[in-house]
Amino acid sequence: RxxxxxxxxxxxxxxxxxxxxxxxxxxxxxxxxxxxxxxxxxxxxxxxxxxxxxxxxxxxxxxxxxxxxxxxxxxxxxxxxxxxxxxxxxxxxxxxxxxxxxxxxxxxxxxxxxxxALNDSTSFSPRFALYGDLGNENPQSLARLQKETQLGMYDVILHIGTLHTDRNITTICTDNARIGDEFMRQIQSIAAYVPYMTCPGNHEATYNFSNYRNRFSMPGQTESLWYSWNLGSAHIISISTEVYFYLEFGLDLLFKQYEWLTKDLEEANKPENRAVRPWIITMGHRPMYCSDDDQDDCTKFDSYVRLGRNDTKPPAPGLEDLFYRYGVDLELWAHEHTYERLWPVYGDKVYNGSKDQPYVNPKAPVHIITGSAGCRERTDRFNPNPKDWSAFRSTDYGYTRMQLVNATHLYLEQVSDDQYGKVIDSIWVVKDKHGFSAWF
Structure with a gap:
């Protein structure tokens, strides 16, 4: 029986x-x-x-x-x-x-x-963990991030696209969205304790990003595709780089985002606003620059995100000139399954603050690529002959920590999970002046 x-x-x-x-x-x-x-x-x-x-x-x-x-x-x-x-x-x-x-x-x-609850003071010094490309399978950094979050080490998590997926194998929608459910259960031990702020990546694209649009609740009225918010001395902007790649969902999204971005940056640069939130930080999935030997974005063509597309009608504007014009200080990216820190760069050229102190009053935005949190595909390989703007590269699994210390000082460090939480890279970005005029 x-x-x-x-x-x-x-x-x-x-x-x-x-x-x-x-x-x-x-x-x-x-x-x-x-x-x-x-x-x-x-x-x-x-x-x-x-x-x-x-x-x-x-x-x-x-x-x-x-x-x-x-x-x-x-x-x-x-x-x-x-x-x-x-x-x-x-x-x-x-x-x-x-x-x-x-x-x-x-x-x-x-x-x-x-x-x-987040401190709403402009003198608050928030601490962030940031990463992209964390997969269901082999999410190597997850256990360390869970513990550190529950220890109260972070005020905010930034997940820079590609949520719970593995390239060419699974997406957010795989198995009738059960993979999405599984990943959301997996990150609950982080995301139920601190605000978990996201941007869309290429793996969220299926069915026109419907799973991503529905599962996440970011600020603004754009179904979490792009938005901005303020914390401490920073204005933080999250964008969709995917509007440059999934044109089958309509070119209008690309132009809508560009128009929104322009207005948002104009507002953030009003003297009274920039005085209070001098740092402007962006996060988007696919980087403008990268040194991975991936036979893709880094090697086959110049970045659409950086330079735009000439094969559309009308031509689609890229974001590098826009970000430079409005004095964006720091640009956070993922997609490549590695960690890479760049020298201050604009137009493919290095613009260090000085020879001895490249990140003290840099003359162009600073880029960080942090896409090695852990997924089924392992980490990527680097091109053995990187360009001059590549300052530090690592194929270790890991994630990045950031602290917005005050109006002039920002600290970044890379944690290697392969080396049991060792900090393998760190920089201070110091700026006495913010905005377009800071480049000169």
Whole structure:
């Protein structure tokens, strides 16, 4: 009798049916860009209420609650799987205060997590972990990042595109979006504790980025494709480099982003704004410059992101001149499964601050490529004869840390997971002046 009962359940186990369809999972935080707020996003497989119960650490548990909304997301795969994406924005949070929370409904609650509300002071010195290309399989840096996040080492995580995927093999949509579910469960141990800020990469492109647009909750009204936000002394801009590559989804996205970027940079450069947030930092997936021997972006053609495209009507403008004109200080990239630090560069030429102190008052933007967090494909190889702008290269698995110290000093370091967390590269970027005039 027992064996028959077990046999009855075998098909269910093989199909991997979730045991409780109303149970919240894939919990992650993001910063909506409004001081004193935090967005909580999660998934269920049946429709339920969207509720977060929370309270100050050390206070009465769950003494406050907030409600939000649910979006039905139907994946475009053969099964047309239905996911309910829940979003609740917490407001009126005390800067730098730690809150305990769980999310869900009376039909099922998540584990209990905690987060620290972002400090909205311009003198705040936020600490970031940044990386791209973290895969489901062989996510080598994940355990170290989980521990460091839970130790409170980071205020924000920047995931610079290619979320939970492996080139040519799996994408966010593989297996009717189950790969996406698996990755979101995997990063919950980081993303449920600190705001997890993203930009789209090439692996998110299937079905016109529908999984990416639906799963993440970034600031602004552009379905998380591009947006900007302020923290400490920085204005941070996230872009989609993919608009230059997936023209089948319409050229209008490329021009819309360029127009939005121009307006956003103009606003950020108004003297009263640049005085308060002097650093302008961008993040996008595919780099303008790279030294990987990849027979692709780095070697076959000049970057579309940097120079634009002449094979479109009208021709599509690139971003290097725009970023230079508006005095972007630091550009963060991924896509190449390596770490590379560049000398200050513009127009394929090095513009160091000085011979002895290249990053003190540099005469062009500083580029960092950090795409070696770990995935199925291993790390990439470098071209043995890199160009003059390539300052430091590593094929170790790892990720980057950044601290925005104050209006003049920014610190970056690269952590090697292969070498048990050893810092293998570090620089201070020091700028007495920001904006276009700083280049001269």
């Amino acid at each position: 027992v064996s028959v009962a077990v046999g009855d359940f075998v098909p269910l186990l093989v199909l991997g049916v979730p045991p409780i369809w109303t149970q919240p999972e894939q919990v992650h935080l993001s910063y909506p860009g409004v001081p004193g707020s935090m967005a909580v996003t999660w998934t269920t497989f049946n429709k339920t209420e969207s509720k977060v119960e929370y309270g100050l650490l050390g206070g009465r548990l769950f003494e406050m609650s907030a409600k939000g909304g649910t979006t039905l997301f139907v994946d475009s795969g053969e099964e047309k799987r239905e996911l309910y994406i829940h979003r609740v924005t917490l407001t009126g949070l005390k800067p730098a205060a730690t809150y305990v929370y769980h999310c869900g409904s009376d039909e099922g609650w998540s584990d209990v997590f905690l987060f620290t």
